Amino acid sequence: MSFVIKAGVTWMGKVDWELRKFHGEEYSTHRGSSYNSYLIQDQKTVLIDTVWLPFAQEFVHNLKQTVDLSSIDAIVLNHGEQDHSGALPELMRHIPDTPIYCTANAVKSLKGQYKQDWNFNVVKTGGKLNLGKKELTFIEMPMLHWPDTMLCYLNEDNIVFSNDAFGQHYAAAQMYNDLVDQSELYEECIKYYANILTPFSKMVTKKINDIVALNLPIDMICPSHGVIWRSNPLQIVEKYAKWAADYQENQITVIYDSMWGETRRMAEEIAAGIQMSDPQVVVKLYNSSRTDKNDIITEVFKSKAILVGSPTVNRGILSSVAGLLEEIKGLSFKNKKGAAFGTYGWSGESPKLLGKFLAEAGFSTMENSLGNLWGADEAACREFGQRFSEYIR
Incomplete structure (x- = not known):
């Protein structure tokens, strides 16, 4: 041809x-x-x-x-x-x-x-x-x-x-x-x-x-x-x-992986809290193990802020989240904010680890992450979403 x-x-x-x-x-x-x-x-x-x-x-x-x-x-x-x-x-x-x-x-x-x-x-x-x-x-x-x-x-x-x-x-x-x-x-x-x-x-x-x-x-x-x-x-x-000019839209992207659905429920309730605080902002949720990583990265690029969640597994985080964060770190995004959340059954390290990942990737992070024992506390998750919405304004 x-x-x-x-x-x-x-x-x-x-x-x-x-x-x-x-x-x-x-x-x-x-x-x-x-x-x-x-x-x-x-x-x-x-x-x-x-x-x-x-x-x-x-x-x-x-x-x-x-x-x-x-x-x-x-x-x-x-x-x-x-x-x-x-x-x-x-x-x-x-x-x-x-x-x-x-x-x-x-x-x-x-x-x-x-x-x-x-x-x-x-x-x-x-x-x-x-x-x-x-x-x-x-x-x-x-x-x-x-x-x-x-x-x-x-x-x-x-x-x-x-x-x-x-x-x-x-x-x-x-x-x-x-x-x-x-x-x-x-x-x-x-x-x-x-x-x-x-x-x-x-x-x-x-x-x-x-x-x-x-x-x-x-x-x-x-x-x-x-x-x-x-x-x-x-x-x-x-x-x-x-x-090239530190691009962002009026969007927040919530990224998570989940073992038994509780971290997913946290993500959904946090998103609801954000929307209650700011109905104009676009909020998108992505399960990192079920969504193409390059498509998620494109949404991160468009976003002014992201939240990342994972359950704690063997004192760490799920591999799909870890791999995606490594990609995000290498891309050196600028002028974006972030926060971490997660569920746990006994030790509970994931929110702290995720917050550290985000900081190392250059995101300005909200001081307090959210960790829930066993399952999603709907009221706490929504309040966390509202606080995050106020944090990024």
Whole structure:
């Protein structure tokens, strides 16, 4: 499959309808994904990125249907991770001397992964590659989301090839932002940002400012995953700027796991207390053992505050809660508040442990947690929810 996105620019990627997990088992892809590669044909022919390794032979076969491989003058690798570079070894078997343009960190990455010393050409921000009538300009984007990442800008056509930035894991037959379900697209974009780019928000802000300062006309943004932004393409840049600024909505998320239903009852009564205190706030409840962790993290990203609950088990907490909190800690959320609760049958350590987890993850925590012996005390839980609502105002 390939299609022309502008005269002389062809999409050469792969739509992966079956993908349900990414980065090993770390990221859920309920709506599949795509691996976007782009072919620019001017006086010189340049390929931007490839596809994931399982589709390498298919990719090279399809590329041959569009262009004589020996006519490819250069390959641009915006990022060395396998979902972008996986087909490179297969392609280089056919055109082994073709120059590869990438950052210095990408050279290290590609050499480390593929044990090949190809014809690497290191580029830096402001570097250019003349194609004839058109020109590519390179802009380094370190830690968006890897140290080796960059994007490139095609003048004349005003296209940004943004790699992982501004993308989403979303398979679509019509791969333009104005032709897909807008609510689905938004859900996948914010999930992608929340789970992958949140720790690098300061760098996102800096790079957006750097790009804006260049005053480049942008007619299209072509990421490496998901749809191409051709209708009001800067809308996703504006969303990134908003999400990078310690984003939060008027929402509280309650996360829990439960053995016999008592911690669940606590969560529900605490939520009722919050709603009694503030009917306008959105409250959402999630059982961490029964809900996709990336979906929960997206809700945490949207929230101004969270509450986390678990029964005490062997002087600790349930594994689903512990695992989720470890993920949350690594994402370094800012400007959010939290509190802990739990049930217990004899020792009762879970609320204190959860409160410590939240503090270590950077949440401002309410001083007193709530622990209930044996079961949920409805009145105490509702009062706790009301106090928490007052705490976060």
